[in-house]
Amino acid sequence: MNKQPIIETLLLSAGYGKGESTTVVVDNLSFSLYEGEFALLLGCNGAGKSTLLRTISNVQKPLSGEVKICGENIENISPRELAQKISAVFTDKTMAGGLRVEEVVALGRHPYTGFFGKITKEDKEIIMSALSLVGMGQKSKKYLSQLSDGERQKVMIAKALAQQTPLMILDEPTAFLDLPSRVEILYLLRRLADEQGKAILLSTHDVEQSLSVADKLLLFGDSDRVEFMPTQVAIENGAIDNLFISRGIEFNKQTGRFLPKLMI
Amino acid sequence: MSKRSIIILLILTILLFISNLFWGSVSVPIDESFNILIGRETGNKMWEHIILQSRLPQAVTATLAGAALAVAGLLLQTAFSNPLAGPSILGITSGASLGVAVVMLVSGGAIGGISGSISTVGGAFVGSLITLGIIILFSMMVRSNVMLLIVGIMVGYVANSAITLLNFFASEKNVFSYTLWGMGDFSSVSISDLPTFAVISLLGIVLSLLLIKPLNALLLGDRYAANLGVNVKLTRILLLLCTGLLTAIVTSYCGPISFLGLAVPHVARLLSRSSNHHTLLPVTLLVGSATALLCTLICSMPWQSGVLPLNAITPIFGAPVIIYVIINRSKIEYFN
Numbered sequence: 280m281n282k283q284p285i286i287e288t289l290l291l292s293a294g295y296g297k298g299e300s301t302t303v304v305v306d307n308l309s310f311s312l313y314e315g316e317f318a319l320l321l322g323c324n325g326a327g328k329s330t331l332l333r334t335i336s337n338v339q340k341p342l343s344g345e346v347k348i349c350g351e352n353i354e355n356i357s358p359r360e361l362a363q364k365i366s367a368v369f370t371d372k373t374m375a376g377g378l379r380v381e382e383v384v385a386l387g388r389h390p391y392t393g394f395f396g397k398i399t400k401e402d403k404e405i406i407m408s409a410l411s412l413v414g415m416g417q418k419s420k421k422y423l424s425q426l427s428d429g430e431r432q433k434v435m436i437a438k439a440l441a442q443q444t445p446l447m448i449l450d451e452p453t454a455f456l457d458l459p460s461r462v463e464i465l466y467l468l469r470r471l472a473d474e475q476g477k478a479i480l481l482s483t484h485d486v487e488q489s490l491s492v493a494d495k496l497l498l499f500g501d502s503d504r505v506e507f508m509p510t511q512v513a514i515e516n517g518a519i520d521n522l523f524i525s526r527g528i529e530f531n532k533q534t535g536r537f538l539p540k541l542m543i
Numbered sequence: 544m545s546k547r548s549i550i551i552l553l554i555l556t557i558l559l560f561i562s563n564l565f566w567g568s569v570s571v572p573i574d575e576s577f578n579i580l581i582g583r584e585t586g587n588k589m590w591e592h593i594i595l596q597s598r599l600p601q602a603v604t605a606t607l608a609g610a611a612l613a614v615a616g617l618l619l620q621t622a623f624s625n626p627l628a629g630p631s632i633l634g635i636t637s638g639a640s641l642g643v644a645v646v647m648l649v650s651g652g653a654i655g656g657i658s659g660s661i662s663t664v665g666g667a668f669v670g671s672l673i674t675l676g677i678i679i680l681f682s683m684m685v686r687s688n689v690m691l692l693i694v695g696i697m698v699g700y701v702a703n704s705a706i707t708l709l710n711f712f713a714s715e716k717n718v719f720s721y722t723l724w725g726m727g728d729f730s731s732v733s734i735s736d737l738p739t740f741a742v743i744s745l746l747g748i749v750l751s752l753l754l755i756k757p758l759n760a761l762l763l764g765d766r767y768a769a770n771l772g773v774n775v776k777l778t779r780i781l782l783l784l785c786t787g788l789l790t791a792i793v794t795s796y797c798g799p800i801s802f803l804g805l806a807v808p809h810v811a812r813l814l815s816r817s818s819n820h821h822t823l824l825p826v827t828l829l830v831g832s833a834t835a836l837l838c839t840l841i842c843s844m845p846w847q848s849g850v851l852p853l854n855a856i857t858p859i860f861g862a863p864v865i866i867y868v869i870i871n872r873s874k875i876e877y878f879n
């Protein structure tokens with residue numbers, strides 16, 4: 280394992296608002312992620328998963344503490360360099376239906392291309408290898424609008440791969456997908472962590488399916504303290520049991536599923 | 544879109560440009576027109592005047608204005624992630640019109656021509672820049688692009704109500720000249736005004752070409768664009784300034800031309816089958832010029848009542864395009 284973490288937060292507090300009305304959703308979080316590690320952000324809506332991801336990708340400033348990417352404070356990194364270190368996948372609606380798959384992936388080369396965004400032969404090779412890594416090599420000439428939702432997300436992951444970043448951030452990338460596509464995407468990401476050495480941060484509500492692919496968990500419980508621990512530890516010491524306990528949902532170790540408290 | 548189709552489009556645009564020189568409401572023999580254009584003496588001062596002082600500046604104006612309005616529409620559609628955005632929907636055209644109305648109607652009969660005078664140009668500039676300032680201000684407060692479009696429509700309504708009020712109190716003569724300007728006309732840029740018009744519109748067109756890379760990133764939405772290293776706020780402000788400049792220069796000289804900004808980017812997308820601005824932006828410029836030249840040609844046909852107003856023709860091309868894309872939007876790639 281590399282000595283230097285790919286991402287590291289030091290006593291990071293994140294939230295929104297100013298002055299008196301500040302809402303803290305993440306308090307004094309310190310965690311680090313190394314090459315090839317896959318971490319999940321789990322918790323209810325509004326628990327602060329997206330806020331943490333936005334803070335880590337420098338879209339919003341931390342309330343206190345710092346975020347380091349490959350040992351460097353993100354506030355000292357230029358937007359172009361940061362785009363070479365962190366790639367992102369969301370479920371945002373795009374206007375890119377009229378772009379071909381290879382053109383969408385080519386956008387991932389933005390942080391490397393010149394003023395007019397001209398794609399070189401080398402960029403082209405990176406784009407095609409990113410597409411074949413996600414299994415979309417055959418569809419490079421299709422329009423994005425001709426693809427299924429699952430295929431579109433694979434293309435966005437290929438775009439993130441073309442960005443050639445050590446860290447990939449995915450904010451609920453499987454939100455609108457059917458079950459087979461969800462599982463497929465999760466295992467694809469696991470493979471990318473193993474084979475490409477990507478550090479992956481993924482927020483999701485598919486707790487049951489994603490637990491089996493993740494090395495580490497960031498648990499967003501009821502308090503603003505976020506707990507960071509290996510997946511196995513979280514299952515064994517009961518940390519995961521209480522994730523949704525205030526909502527009447529409990530983790531059942533035998534079945535590996537979350538169920539309403541009364542039914543157990 | 545293949546290189547060959549772009550060349551065909553270019554040739555078509557050039558042919559339309561040439562037709563505008565040889566064809567008009569007054570008939571000039573083709574060989575004489577040719578002689579005048581290459582600078583040979585023909586002895587007919589009226590023909591020389593028609594070709595060199597009227598048709599030539601009008602064709603150049605149509606070429607530039609068509610390209611300018613079309614690209615302004617494209618920039619707005621990408622900037623606001625809304626394929627139905629255009630300079631008039633955001634109130635920029637109305638702002639420019641209000642500026643012109645204030646100058647034409649308030650300053651009394653002092654203005655000689657119906658358009659193109661320094662004060663009307665200034666009025667349109669001030670009007671569209673104020674509207675633009677309001678839109679930029681709101682774009683910082685309103686996150687949603689759709690909401691911003693509605694704000695633009697509201698700003699347009701307010702500008703139009705001010706115009707109505709001005710018209711109500713204005714003299715008959717001024718209302719008439721304002722109404723005439725409002726019908727749209729590419730012949731209103733005289734040969735002496737042409738350099739100013741050309742420099743400013745080319746400036747805006749060049750600026751739009753410099754924004755191709757961030758425009759492509761914006762197709763994925765703000766969050767993705769920011770992650771790709773694009774300064775979204777700065778890009779958006781540059782896009783709006785560029786659009787404002789292009790709309791103001793065309794509107795001040797030629798009147799509020801309808802539909803070119805809204806419809807041409809759609810024709811360009813359908814022709815090129817691409818949303819990639821590397822192809823789409825040049826094609827939009829060409830289709831904009833070609834459409835404007837075609838409309839001018841139709842307006843200057845030897846009709847009995849002389850030259851037709853431009854805004855009588857542009858909706859005949861523009862409206863069916865918009866209705867077509869709305870009806871077929873489930874089959875059109877860039878809507879999905």
